[in-house]
Amino acid sequence: xxxxxxxxxxxxxxxxxxxxxxxxxxxxxxxxxxxxxxxxxxxxxxxxxxxxxxxxxxxxxxxxxxxxxxxxxxxxxxxxxxxxxxxxxxxxxxxxxxxxxxxxxxxxxxxxxxxxxxxxxxxxxxxxxxxxxxxxxxxxxxxxxxxxxxxxxxxxxxxxxxxxxxxxxxxxxxxxxxxxxxxxxxxxxxxxxxxxxxxxxxxxxxxxxxxxxxxxxxxxxxxxxxxxxxxxxxxxxxxxxxxxxxxxxxxxxxxxxxxxxxxxxxxxxxxxxxxxxxxxxxxxxxxxxxxxxxxxxxxxxxxxxxxxxxxxxxxxxxxxxxxxxxxxxxxxxxxxxxxxxxxxxxxxxxxxxxxxxxxxxxxxxxxxxxxxxxxxxxxxxxxxxxxxxxxxxxxxxxxxxxxxxxxxxxxxx
Numbered sequence: 524x525x526x527x528x529x530x531x532x533x534x535x536x537x538x539x540x541x542x543x544x545x546x547x548x549x550x551x552x553x554x555x556x557x558x559x560x561x562x563x564x565x566x567x568x569x570x571x572x573x574x575x576x577x578x579x580x581x582x583x584x585x586x587x588x589x590x591x592x593x594x595x596x597x598x599x600x601x602x603x604x605x606x607x608x609x610x611x612x613x614x615x616x617x618x619x620x621x622x623x624x625x626x627x628x629x630x631x632x633x634x635x636x637x638x639x640x641x642x643x644x645x646x647x648x649x650x651x652x653x654x655x656x657x658x659x660x661x662x663x664x665x666x667x668x669x670x671x672x673x674x675x676x677x678x679x680x681x682x683x684x685x686x687x688x689x690x691x692x693x694x695x696x697x698x699x700x701x702x703x704x705x706x707x708x709x710x711x712x713x714x715x716x717x718x719x720x721x722x723x724x725x726x727x728x729x730x731x732x733x734x735x736x737x738x739x740x741x742x743x744x745x746x747x748x749x750x751x752x753x754x755x756x757x758x759x760x761x762x763x764x765x766x767x768x769x770x771x772x773x774x775x776x777x778x779x780x781x782x783x784x785x786x787x788x789x790x791x792x793x794x795x796x797x798x799x800x801x802x803x804x805x806x807x808x809x810x811x812x813x814x815x816x817x818x819x820x821x822x823x824x825x826x827x828x829x830x831x832x833x834x835x836x837x838x839x840x841x842x843x844x845x846x847x848x849x850x851x852x853x854x855x856x857x858x859x860x861x862x863x864x865x866x867x868x869x870x871x872x873x874x875x876x877x878x879x880x881x882x883x884x885x886x887x888x889x890x891x892x893x894x895x896x897x898x899x900x901x902x903x904x905x906x907x908x909x910x911x912x913x914x915x916x917x918x919x920x921x922x923x924x925x926x927x928x929x930x931x932x933x934x935x936x
Contacts, residue, residue: 526550526551526552526587526589526596526599526600527544527549527550527551527600527601527602528544528549528550528551528552528600528601528602528603528604528709529551529552529553529554529596529597529600529602529603529604529629530544530551530552530553530554530604530606531554531555531597531603531604531605531606531607531625531628531629532554532555532605532606532607532608532621532625532643533553533554533555533560533561533564533570533571533590533606534560534570534571534606534608535571535574535679535681535784535847535849536606536608536642536643536677536679536784537553537555537604537606537642538553538569538570538571538574538575539574539575539679539688540604540606540642540688540713541553541583541588542575542579542583542588542688543688543689543713544588544712544713545582545583545586545587545588546582546586547712547713548586548587549587549712550587551587551588551589552588552589552590552591552596552597552600553588553589553590553591554590554591554592554593554594554596554597555590555592556592556624556628557592558592560590561590561591561592564580564583564584564590565584565590567580567581567584568580571847572845572846572847572848572849574681574847594628594631594632595632597628597629597632597633598632598633598634600637601636601637601638602637602638602639602640602709603629603633603637603638603639603640604640604641604642605622605625605626605629605639605640605641605642605643605654606642606643606677607621607622607624607625607643608621608643609621609622609643609644609645615796615801616646617644617645617646619645619649619653621643622641622643622645622649622653622654623653623657626653626654626657626658626661627657627661629658629661630657630658630659630660630661630662631661631662633658633661633662633664633670634670635664635669635670636669636670636671637670637671638670638671638672638673638702638705638706638709639654639658639666639670639671639672639673640672640673640674640675640695640706640709641654641673641674641675642674642675642676642677643677644676644677644730644734644785645674645727645730646727646731647724647727647728647731648724648727649674649727650672650673650674650696650698650723650724650726650727651672651698651722651723651724654672655672655698658670658672666698666702667698667699667701667702671697671698671699671701671702671705671706672697672698672702672723673695673696673697673698673702673703673705673706673723673726674695674696674723674726674727675693675694675695675696675706675710675726676694676726676727676729676730676733677730678691678692678693678694678733679691681783681784681842681845681847688713688714689713689714689715690714690715691714692714692715692716692717692718693710693713693714693716693717693718694718694720694726694729695707695710695717695718695719695720695726696719696720696721696722696723696724696725696726696727697722697723698722698723703719707719733785734785734787735787735797735800735803737785738781738787738800738803738804738807739787739799739800739803740773740775741775741777741778741781741803741807742802742803742804742806742807743775743803744758744762744775744776744777745777745778745806745807745810746806747761747777748777748936749813752817752936757930757935758777758926758935759776759926759930759935760930762774762776762926776925776926777810777924777926777936778810778852778924778925778936779810779811779814779852779853779856779903779924779936780807780808780810780811780814780851780852780855780856781807781810781850781852782840782841782842782848782849782850782851782852783841783842783849783850784849784850787800787803787804810852811852811855811856811859812855812859814852814856814901814903814922814924814936815856815859815860815863817922817934817936818834818860818899818901818922819863821899821920821922821934822898822899822920825920827898827899828864829860829863829864829865830863830864830865831864831865831866832864832865832866832898832899833865833866833868833896833897833898833899834860834865834866834867834868834897834898834899834900834901835868835869835870835887835893835894835897835899835900835901836853836856836857836867836868836869836870836901836903837869837870837871837890837900837901837902837903837904837909837914838853838870838871838902838903838904838905838906838909839851839853839854839869839871839874839877839903839904840853840871840873840874840904840906841904842904843904843905843906843907844873844906844907845873846873846874848874851903851904852903853869853903853904854879856901856903857869857879857884858879858880861879861880867879867884867885868884868885868886868887868893868897869884869885869886869887870886870887870890870893871886871904871906872906872908873906890909890914891913891914891917894914894917894918894919894921895917895918895919897918897919898919898920899919899920899921899922900914900918900919900920900921900922901921901922901924902914902921902922902923902924902925902927902928902933903924903925904925905925905927909927911923911927911928911929911932911933912928912929912932914928915928915929915932915933916932918933920934921933921934922934922935922936923935923936924936
């Protein structure tokens with residue numbers, strides 16, 4: 524059965540797009556070479572932690588959404604959006620293998636007049652370089668003449684109740700003006716505002732700038748956290764005051780590390796490295812080690828050793844109120860604490876089981892009892908369900924890495 528749209532890649536980038544398109548009444552197929560996400564979706568379950576709820580998936584399936592592993596379906600759509608995953612390789616550049624494979628699969632079935640869009644995070648130049656060449660070589664068609672080609676960076680805020688798909692402006696950059704307008708016509712059905720970039724390279728660089736902006740500013744405030752602790756300054760009060768400035772400042776807050784699906788890119792193809800982003804990455808990567816150091820110091824100050832200490836970790840996801848653990852610093856923190864000889868347990872209302880080094884980490888059923896029993900409780904993620912004032916009373920010793928507890932009730936990062 525023909526569909527208006529094919530979303531290629533049913534991960535954290537593709538699923539929200541498929542949901543938004545289905546909600547807008549667009550006949551949508553979700554294609555993935557991996558049968559697992561397709562089977563999960565067909566059964567009414569989300570293959571990505573925290574991405575969609577079971578009722579949301581059921582609404583998609585009862586509407587105009589069909590998950591499939593059949594590549595023949597890709598030859599029957601007006602619009603195809605590539606949402607293949609990319610990750611940092613050993614050389615700190617993005618691995619585009621999945622994007623290339625998806626493009627080859629689509630190219631073999633590409634029809635004239637189709638609009639092809641790329642949303643995966645990629646280095647500038649990928650759309651009009653690697654993607655265009657792959658599509659043209661596999662289809663015999665010419666981009667900008669026989670089919671439209673454009674890039675649009677993913678801009679979702681997972682789990683946000685404020686910034687939904689429709690309310691987040693969509694940036695697009697087409698190979699030609701006609702490509703841009705075709706992409707604008709498609710995204711205009713999903714979002715309230717479409718922003719036209721000069722071309723694909725500019726649109727690709729928007730994603731680079733937005734992701735690196737987040738990581739650089741988190742690194743800055745993480746450095747400030749270390750400095751303020753050494754100076755005996757309350758950083759959280761500093762931030763509270765600084766964010767009253769109505770211009771020239773945006774508040775970021777420190778934490779035990781940086782997680783999520785948007786990875787910082789400090790090298791762009793064969794171009795020169797972004798030195799500031801590289802340094803920011805080093806700062807953020809040191810934060811789990813710093814948290815463990817602070818935990819060991821706190822124990823020592825209270826006459827206890829990290830070896831043999833009972834340490835409870837609260838909130839092991841990368842973002843509050845979501846079960847997604849992509850890039851969460853909790854894993855490294857747990858490993859380092861175990862290396863010190865600590866007995867680590869955890870509590871997280873969104874994560875029923877957790878394994879570190881292929882070994883199960885004991886899960887606390889009763890938060891207050893576990894905190895009272897632990898020598899040290901470390902808040903890594905502030906889920907809404909946590910009563911931190913009550914927790915600060917029950918816990919023997921509490922290290923708050925999020926600045927979420929009432930002032931003076933816990934040791935803050």
